[in-house]
Amino acid sequence: MEKYFRHLHDQFGENLTGHGSGIAPMSHTKLWAIGGGKGGVGKSLVTANTSIGLALMGYKVVAIDLDLGGANLHTTLGMPIPDKTLSDYVTKKVNNIEELIIPTKIKNLSIISAAQDELGMANLKHTHKNKILTSLREINADYVLIDLGAGTSYNTLDFFISADKGVLVVLPEPTSIENTYRFIKSVYYRRLKLIEDLLDIQPLLHQAMNAKMTNTQATPTDLVKKVYELNPDMGAKLQSEISKFQPKLIINQARSQSDIDIGFSMKSICKKYFGIDMDYIGYLDYDASVWQSVKKRRPLLMEFPNSRLVGNFDKIIHRLLEFS
Ligand SMILES: Nc1ncnc2c1ncn2[C@@H]1O[C@H](COP(=O)(O)OP(=O)(O)OP(=O)(O)O)[C@@H](O)[C@H]1O
Numbered sequence: 286m287e288k289y290f291r292h293l294h295d296q297f298g299e300n301l302t303g304h305g306s307g308i309a310p311m312s313h314t315k316l317w318a319i320g321g322g323k324g325g326v327g328k329s330l331v332t333a334n335t336s337i338g339l340a341l342m343g344y345k346v347v348a349i350d351l352d353l354g355g356a357n358l359h360t361t362l363g364m365p366i367p368d369k370t371l372s373d374y375v376t377k378k379v380n381n382i383e384e385l386i387i388p389t390k391i392k393n394l395s396i397i398s399a400a401q402d403e404l405g406m407a408n409l410k411h412t413h414k415n416k417i418l419t420s421l422r423e424i425n426a427d428y429v430l431i432d433l434g435a436g437t438s439y440n441t442l443d444f445f446i447s448a449d450k451g452v453l454v455v456l457p458e459p460t461s462i463e464n465t466y467r468f469i470k471s472v473y474y475r476r477l478k479l480i481e482d483l484l485d486i487q488p489l490l491h492q493a494m495n496a497k498m499t500n501t502q503a504t505p506t507d508l509v510k511k512v513y514e515l516n517p518d519m520g521a522k523l524q525s526e527i528s529k530f531q532p533k534l535i536i537n538q539a540r541s542q543s544d545i546d547i548g549f550s551m552k553s554i555c556k557k558y559f560g561i562d563m564d565y566i567g568y569l570d571y572d573a574s575v576w577q578s579v580k581k582r583r584p585l586l587m588e589f590p591n592s593r594l595v596g597n598f599d600k601i602i603h604r605l606l607e608f609s
């Protein structure tokens with residue numbers, strides 16, 4: 286299977302850092318967060334296998350489970366329940382996040398596991414969130430991939446917003462699609478709310494946030510127009526903030542061309558409604574090898590190197606690196 290990733294390695298080889306390439310390490314660790322409102326859509330599958338793909342290409346990768354309270358990334362990677370988890374860091378039993386890093390059997394790939402106790406993402410204190418975010422950037426790795434878990438708690442949204450890339454996994458079914466729009470909407474307004482320069486337009490933001498997506502007169506795109514009319518400087522600032530928000534979309538469990546096409550429709554709806562450029566970076570076929578690998582507690586890419594998903598992941602990782 287390594288050969289599938291070899292051409293990527295060759296293509297991006299000049300960017301590889303650290304691993305005997307003789308090139309100085311990157312000045313900063315890239316954080317990629319994997320989320321998507323709903324549970325069970327494939328976030329851990331994407332986190333685990335993207336991490337493996339990157340590691341096989343020679344990048345130094347740490348995959349971290351931030352699905353606090355429902356951690357299962359270690360299972361997806363075929364690892365036993367770890368002794369030390371993020372909970373030990375939050376409770377100060379461990380002072381340095383690097384102490385939580387556990388190497389996997391795959392070269393270049395390590396994990397940090399989330400708590401197995403009742404510590405939930407929604408209950409994580411503001412100071413803890415900031416501490417974790419700062420320390421993740423200090424980890425000695427090329428990429429830190431964050432499995433965010435389900436939900437739209439402020440903490441989940443903030444990790445998604447703070448990451449260098451935010452990846453959304455969606456199933457081609459109405460509930461998952463609706464949840465994804467809800468997630469995007471929550472992230473969109475959370476981002477704008479956190480910007481002090483935009484304080485003056487908070488009432489307008491609030492109004493647009495509460496408008497139904499079916500109300501075509503009160504979309505976020507209309508909000509930008511309104512703000513421009515009221516205050517062109519503020520309008521420009523708002524537009525520039527919005528253009529920085531470029532989530533990446535993956536359709537998982539695709540069974541037909543129309544499932545695959547849902548990604549394109551979602552992209553154009555997001556452009557029309559929110560004015561954002563979402564990158565549709567690819568789809569993953571529905572494939573029985575996924576649950577077989579879960580059952581065997583072995584990583585899919587390692588256990589089923591001939592699965593169609595290997596090719597799917599290859600394309601997705603390629604796109605993610607292109608958009609770096
Ligand atoms: N492409 C696929 N083909 C077949 N089955 C799949 C596929 N993707 C996911 N599944 C099934 O869906 C299950 C859930 O996937 P996964 O655990 O990655 O989701 P999750 O979003 O991390 O869930 P949670 O929100 O509970 O953490 C897998 O155990 C597998 O059985």
Ligand SMILES: [Mg+2]
Nearest residue numbers: 328329352357
């Ligand atoms: Mg999961």
